[in-house]
Amino acid sequence: MVSENKSYLDLVDDCDSFPYSDPSNPHHADPYAQFYAFYLPSDPRPHGYLLPATVASMPWTEEFSVDHDSKTITLNASQNPSTTSTSTSTTAFKHLIDTAISSNRFKLLHGEHSEPYPIIGARVPVSLERYAAPLFGIISRGAHLTVYTRCGDDGGELKIWVPRRSKHLFTYPNCLDTTVAGGVTAGEGPFECVVREAGEEASLDEQVVRQNAKSVGCLSYIHHKDAPGDSEKGLFSPELIYCFDLEVAPDAVCRQCDDEVKEFYLMGVQEVKHALERGEFKTNSACVMIDFFIRHGIVTPEEEKNYAEIVARLHRRLPFPTSSDQ
Amino acid sequence: MVSENKSYLDLVDDCDSFPYSDPSNPHHADPYAQFYAFYLPSDPRPHGYLLPATVASMPWTEEFSVDHDSKTITLNASQNPSTTSTSTSTTAFKHLIDTAISSNRFKLLHGEHSEPYPIIGARVPVSLERYAAPLFGIISRGAHLTVYTRCGDDGGELKIWVPRRSKHLFTYPNCLDTTVAGGVTAGEGPFECVVREAGEEASLDEQVVRQNAKSVGCLSYIHHKDAPGDSEKGLFSPELIYCFDLEVAPDAVCRQCDDEVKEFYLMGVQEVKHALERGEFKTNSACVMIDFFIRHGIVTPEEEKNYAEIVARLHRRLPFPTSSDQ
Numbered sequence: 001m002v003s004e005n006k007s008y009l010d011l012v013d014d015c016d017s018f019p020y021s022d023p024s025n026p027h028h029a030d031p032y033a034q035f036y037a038f039y040l041p042s043d044p045r046p047h048g049y050l051l052p053a054t055v056a057s058m059p060w061t062e063e064f065s066v067d068h069d070s071k072t073i074t075l076n077a078s079q080n081p082s083t084t085s086t087s088t089s090t091t092a093f094k095h096l097i098d099t100a101i102s103s104n105r106f107k108l109l110h111g112e113h114s115e116p117y118p119i120i121g122a123r124v125p126v127s128l129e130r131y132a133a134p135l136f137g138i139i140s141r142g143a144h145l146t147v148y149t150r151c152g153d154d155g156g157e158l159k160i161w162v163p164r165r166s167k168h169l170f171t172y173p174n175c176l177d178t179t180v181a182g183g184v185t186a187g188e189g190p191f192e193c194v195v196r197e198a199g200e201e202a203s204l205d206e207q208v209v210r211q212n213a214k215s216v217g218c219l220s221y222i223h224h225k226d227a228p229g230d231s232e233k234g235l236f237s238p239e240l241i242y243c244f245d246l247e248v249a250p251d252a253v254c255r256q257c258d259d260e261v262k263e264f265y266l267m268g269v270q271e272v273k274h275a276l277e278r279g280e281f282k283t284n285s286a287c288v289m290i291d292f293f294i295r296h297g298i299v300t301p302e303e304e305k306n307y308a309e310i311v312a313r314l315h316r317r318l319p320f321p322t323s324s325d326q
Numbered sequence: 327m328v329s330e331n332k333s334y335l336d337l338v339d340d341c342d343s344f345p346y347s348d349p350s351n352p353h354h355a356d357p358y359a360q361f362y363a364f365y366l367p368s369d370p371r372p373h374g375y376l377l378p379a380t381v382a383s384m385p386w387t388e389e390f391s392v393d394h395d396s397k398t399i400t401l402n403a404s405q406n407p408s409t410t411s412t413s414t415s416t417t418a419f420k421h422l423i424d425t426a427i428s429s430n431r432f433k434l435l436h437g438e439h440s441e442p443y444p445i446i447g448a449r450v451p452v453s454l455e456r457y458a459a460p461l462f463g464i465i466s467r468g469a470h471l472t473v474y475t476r477c478g479d480d481g482g483e484l485k486i487w488v489p490r491r492s493k494h495l496f497t498y499p500n501c502l503d504t505t506v507a508g509g510v511t512a513g514e515g516p517f518e519c520v521v522r523e524a525g526e527e528a529s530l531d532e533q534v535v536r537q538n539a540k541s542v543g544c545l546s547y548i549h550h551k552d553a554p555g556d557s558e559k560g561l562f563s564p565e566l567i568y569c570f571d572l573e574v575a576p577d578a579v580c581r582q583c584d585d586e587v588k589e590f591y592l593m594g595v596q597e598v599k600h601a602l603e604r605g606e607f608k609t610n611s612a613c614v615m616i617d618f619f620i621r622h623g624i625v626t627p628e629e630e631k632n633y634a635e636i637v638a639r640l641h642r643r644l645p646f647p648t649s650s651d652q
Contacts (some may be wrong), residue, residue, distance in 0.1 A: 023357075032451065120634070218634055310546050314641070
């Protein structure tokens with residue numbers, strides 16, 4: 001996958017790869033037309049989009065209504081007076097995904113269970129397993145922390161801690177990555193996620209992270225997955241990444257402490273730019289780095305002709321509700 | 327216009343007020359259907375959208391083809407071998423807008439000429455007058471500089487320099503504003519624009535601004551103008567704002583030096599929050615402040631339930647090309 005001379009816009013295209021609707025051409029092919037919209041109980045707003053191939057392979061249980069004419073899937077969690085509708089919906093997902101895993105229907109699930117992910121924007125809390133979210137086209141959420149320092153006598157040289165992923169990882173083996181990154185699981189906020197992952201992945205002191213990590217925005221995009229396995233090509237995969245920055249002292253060190261990271265490098269801006277150009281970063285981590293460069297004045301509108309397009313594409317409005325009291 | 331308790335999302339709605347297409351409902355009203363698309367010579371991509379009322383009132387010259395069936399306006403600058411197509415297109419706009427101003431067809435032009443604005447994303451440089459851009463639905467570009475300082479013994483209290491606009495201004499009289507803001511004119515980059523405006527509007531030293539102002543991103547949105555005058559209600563007005571931050575010493579002072587600013591205040595974060603809630607800021611300057619709050623960790627995903635929606639809406643992808651070698 002290593003390619004020379006990728007532009008920043010090429011890197012954004014790799015990540016935000018699902019087509020946009022074109023308002024200037026009413027006859028354009030609607031990129032959403034083939035998908036089945038996914039609905040939660042008592043909520044008219046869709047929360048996901050499924051491929052027809054996924055709909056055909058999924059071992060639907062009676063809690064899910066599949067309507068091929070309107071291309072909709074609706075979760076109608078039965079109202080058991082002894083449980084809340086929350087746990088009913090979560091339980092319905094659990095039964096469905098348990099069956100899908102045990103019958104090994106989807107390569108994406110790779111036969112194992114994963115952490116619970118909440119459906120952001122749901123009116124009542126509902127969660128499903130992390131690996132299953134892209135099958136339903138439901139928003140996945142991650143949190144990324146970029147750790148950097150200022151070196152040199154005048155503190156003028158910015159350097160960034162960049163890990164290389166282990167070669168045994170299922171996704172993006174050997175790629176460069178954001179300093180610290182993880183999925184935001186049910187019942188956890190983005191900040192707690194980076195505090196936890198910073199200890200697990202980079203051996204960073206909890207108190208240093210807690211006191212100094214700064215929330216700086218979020219990225220959103222829709223990835224058009226091209227995973228191996230016919231049923232899983234072309235999945236609609238909307239993602240939301242909460243971004244945090246952490247400036248550390250020049251003598252601070254990030255060190256691997258689990259087997260997901262092979263090693264850490266302290267890289268100058270030019271080194272990072274070259275690694276981005278060569279396509280060495282994990283797809284979404286390249287976007288987090290581009291956003292860091294934009295926020296830190298390293299990429300500017302004077303020098304980057306695609307500046308406005310890049311910034312807009314890094315913050316795509318997802319076609320689902322994302323506001324939540326959870 | 328003062329209203330109590332506006333949420334951040336309310337403030338974003340006020341600015342990014344043109345409706346979105348809804349992919350989950352193919353029968354929804356297409357918000358673009360009523361508009362005429364505007365095309366430049368030899369370029370199949372639209373660069374603007376005009377209201378039927380504007381098309382009817384505009385004193386079109388022979389260089390512009392108006393097609394009511396396809397709802398398109400095309401600039402067909404005649405190829406005069408003695409001039410470049412650039413100057414031909416700019417000249418065609420000049421003739422048209424001169425006539426529109428002298429015949430006083432549009433209140434928006436308020437009978438006077440304004441600075442030349444380039445059409446970003448045009449294949450060859452073309453410009454038209456600033457005040458006329460919204461009539462054609464062409465992207466307007468501004469640059470905003472937020473000047474702030476850190477006060478207190480530990481430098482922990484962030485304060486922001488906030489001007490109040492003069493009461494005689496045509497737009498948003500008496501409103502609070504970004505420290506420094508201006509339109510990016512033809513032949514000028516966003517950075518040079520803020521350097522120039524920082525001297526003109528806030529008496530900031532050119533060298534301080536040049537050395538320390540940092541490019542931090544851009545905002546984009548589509549405003550649905552509701553100006554007085556029937557022909558000018560509902561204009562499609564896409565805007566792009568380049569954002570810059572400047573941290574100054576606690577003893578630095580912003581001081582008005584032209585008649586656009588009434589006075590400057592050094593406001594704490596709570597004061598700014600309350601002024602935003604009361605709707606005291608100019609519409610797009612409220613968005614620049616919200617973006618500042620997000621980038622500085624003042625608004626976080628843990629505390630703001632509409633976080634992801636706000637961030638996406640502040641970076642709307644405009645339906646026109648924005649990449650340019652100019």
